[in-house]
Amino acid sequence: MSKTTYDEPKSAKGPLYYAYKVFQYVFLLILAAISVMPFVIMIVNSTRNTSQIESHAVSLIPSHYLLQNFKILGGKAFNPWVGFMNSVIVSAGATICTVYFSTMTAYAIVAYDWKLKKPFFTFIMCVLMIPAQVTSIGMYQFMYSIGMTNKLIALILPAIAAPSTVFFMRQYMYSSLPMEILQSARIDGAGEFRIFNQIALPMMKPAMATQAIFAFVSSWNNLFLPLILLTDKAKFTMPIMVSQLNGDIYKTEYGAVYLGLLLTVLPLFVIYFLLSKYIIAGVALGGVKE
Amino acid sequence: MKSAQSRIKSISNAKYGYLFALPFVIAYLIFHFYPTIYTTVLGFTDCQGLNNTEWHLLKGNLFENFQRILTNKSFINSVKNTVIIWIMNFIPQITLAMLLTAWFTARRITVKGQGFFKVIFYMPNIITAATIAILFHALFAYPTGPVNDLLVRNGIIEASYNFYVKKVAAKILVAFIQFWTWYGYTMIILISGVLGISPDIYEAADIDGANGMQIFFRITIPNLKTVLLYTLVTSLIGGLNMFDIPKLFLNGGPDNSTKTASVFIYEQAFAGKYLYNRAAAASMLMFVVIAICSAILFYLMRDKDAAALAKLKKQERKAAKKRGTGLQGGF
Numbered sequence: 001m002s003k004t005t006y007d008e009p010k011s012a013k014g015p016l017y018y019a020y021k022v023f024q025y026v027f028l029l030i031l032a033a034i035s036v037m038p039f040v041i042m043i044v045n046s047t048r049n050t051s052q053i054e055s056h057a058v059s060l061i062p063s064h065y066l067l068q069n070f071k072i073l074g075g076k077a078f079n080p081w082v083g084f085m086n087s088v089i090v091s092a093g094a095t096i097c098t099v100y101f102s103t104m105t106a107y108a109i110v111a112y113d114w115k116l117k118k119p120f121f122t123f124i125m126c127v128l129m130i131p132a133q134v135t136s137i138g139m140y141q142f143m144y145s146i147g148m149t150n151k152l153i154a155l156i157l158p159a160i161a162a163p164s165t166v167f168f169m170r171q172y173m174y175s176s177l178p179m180e181i182l183q184s185a186r187i188d189g190a191g192e193f194r195i196f197n198q199i200a201l202p203m204m205k206p207a208m209a210t211q212a213i214f215a216f217v218s219s220w221n222n223l224f225l226p227l228i229l230l231t232d233k234a235k236f237t238m239p240i241m242v243s244q245l246n247g248d249i250y251k252t253e254y255g256a257v258y259l260g261l262l263l264t265v266l267p268l269f270v271i272y273f274l275l276s277k278y279i280i281a282g283v284a285l286g287g288v289k290e
Numbered sequence: 291m292k293s294a295q296s297r298i299k300s301i302s303n304a305k306y307g308y309l310f311a312l313p314f315v316i317a318y319l320i321f322h323f324y325p326t327i328y329t330t331v332l333g334f335t336d337c338q339g340l341n342n343t344e345w346h347l348l349k350g351n352l353f354e355n356f357q358r359i360l361t362n363k364s365f366i367n368s369v370k371n372t373v374i375i376w377i378m379n380f381i382p383q384i385t386l387a388m389l390l391t392a393w394f395t396a397r398r399i400t401v402k403g404q405g406f407f408k409v410i411f412y413m414p415n416i417i418t419a420a421t422i423a424i425l426f427h428a429l430f431a432y433p434t435g436p437v438n439d440l441l442v443r444n445g446i447i448e449a450s451y452n453f454y455v456k457k458v459a460a461k462i463l464v465a466f467i468q469f470w471t472w473y474g475y476t477m478i479i480l481i482s483g484v485l486g487i488s489p490d491i492y493e494a495a496d497i498d499g500a501n502g503m504q505i506f507f508r509i510t511i512p513n514l515k516t517v518l519l520y521t522l523v524t525s526l527i528g529g530l531n532m533f534d535i536p537k538l539f540l541n542g543g544p545d546n547s548t549k550t551a552s553v554f555i556y557e558q559a560f561a562g563k564y565l566y567n568r569a570a571a572a573s574m575l576m577f578v579v580i581a582i583c584s585a586i587l588f589y590l591m592r593d594k595d596a597a598a599l600a601k602l603k604k605q606e607r608k609a610a611k612k613r614g615t616g617l618q619g620g621f
Contacts, residue, residue, distance in 0.1 A: 057439035105314040112307030129584040138328030160317035239420035284482035
């Protein structure tokens with residue numbers, strides 16, 4: 001990108017302008033290829049067998065060894081169904097907890113006046129960035145002493161307290177929850193819990209949906225906490241299953257490894273291509289906290 | 291002013307405020323606050339050995355674990371690795387994200403298919419980091435991995451290159467994977483930051499005859515300062531906790547060259563001798579660093595108008611107090 005081309009005014013579409021345009025699109029397409037290629041190779045190679053991959057590791061033509069790879073994969077340590085089910089239970093449970101209780105907490109901040117409201121919100125802002133990892137040793141010891149290791153519920157319940165989701169829901173509620181409606185429901189004699197569940201909650205649906213996607217994905221992708229809390233193979237989540245693909249038992253089963261990787265991200269691909277518009281809008285919203 | 295009746299109502303409503311915030315508070319205390327305290331305490335104890343829950347505070351030198359960690363060469367090395375890998379990932383990441391932001395928000399020479407590019411560039415960010423680590427391990431495999439296959443077949447190198455035994459190559463690869471997963475995210479944050487800048491400023495610049503370069507460097511970047519700092523700090527905090535990719539890509543190798551602080555802590559606590567106390571001390575040291583970063587972020591992101599207003603009110607109240615209390619009762 002040279003200075004002159006960048007400044008080119010719209011009126012004068014000289015050759016320089018077109019050269020700049022071509023450069024721009026070529027650059028963007030190469031970048032797009034770099035982002036997509038690893039996944040394409042993964043998908044194609046999951047249908048090829050070891051000898052094919054050994055002779056030519058890169059190919060865009062799928063072969064017909066998908067089922068065979070699946071048998072090799074399942075015949076060893078990797079049990080995709082168990083991992084899938086555990087991951088679904090944990091992610092769905094954590095998502096419901098995060099979204100419902102974060103909305104409730106945000107509602108407490110927005111809809112009511114209470115003395116400790118301000119300090120409470122400041123506290124949430126303070127702990128917003130603290131990652132779970134730095135307190136994992138205490139977490140593990142605590143969970144072990146109350147017998148919660150190897151229990152999926154140990155990965156779900158902590159999701160009730162999700163400071164960043166509370167923060168987001170509060171921002172959204174301030175701008176789009178009309179207090180008059182709540183007040184009129186109150187006059188009609190509705191109880192506070194009914195007002196929250198039947199009036200406020202449905203109005204928060206768009207924001208809840210965005211947060212649900214992010215909660216689900218981040219729970220699905222979580223490796224650290226499951227890795228320290230789960231030691232029983234029957235309780236492994238997908239990311240732990242994936243980590244076993246690097247082991248010696250799959251050393252020469254290239255096709256099976258690629259297939260195992262593909263299986264772990266298939267749900268994410270589906271979610272992403274159905275909802276990419278909302279996901280990207282959600283990322284953009286989360287970043288501008290001014 | 292409020293009548294007596296509405297006053298009673300708001301008092302009775304306050305109860306619900308506490309009630310609705312209660313699940314969060316309880317869950318936070320049990321699953322986040324208590325483990326934090328527990329970790330801190332463990333750093334001062336002799337807690338070691340697999341699944342050991344019996345521990346005592348250290349007698350004599352209470353800070354022994356912290357001293358041992360701070361003089362542990364492996365820990366120092368892992369912190370260095372973490373910072374080096376983070377810098378190697380962040381500088382290209384922010385540069386590329388800035389370039390793409392400049393292109394995607396340029397008003398004279400617009401880029402078509404922006405939606406498509408955004409979807410593609412952001413995609414790696416949503417995929418499980420564990421999967422990405424193992425996928426790249428397969429891609430850069432020696433001697434017959436796809437990358438080596440491409441390089442050799444196109445005559446770029448003569449024989450396959452073993453990325454996994456060279457310290458520098460391994461570090462660069464981990465940094466590259468981090469870069470590859472995060473540049474799309476950073477780009478979207480920056481774009482939304484640019485879109486948040488008032489269009490009036492741009493119009494004024496247009497009228498003054500500023501060109502694209504001038505607009506980008508003199509208007510966009512200065513107005514983007516907060517967003518850039520936000521990106522920097524959040525990326526730093528995330529980078530300090532880098533675990534999935536260095537752990538699964540090469541398990542911290544070769545020769546500990548990709549062992550990050552988080553991998554070090556994990557190995558101390560959950561492998562080998564199960565040194566929970568040392569790991570706890572190392573965690574707390576990292577925690578302090580992250581808390582400082584968070585404090586900086588919190589300070590940067592604070593609501594400036596509200597803060598200024600609160601300050602003004604405080605001053606007014608002080609002034610009112612000085613003038614005597616009679617005034618307050620008058621309303």
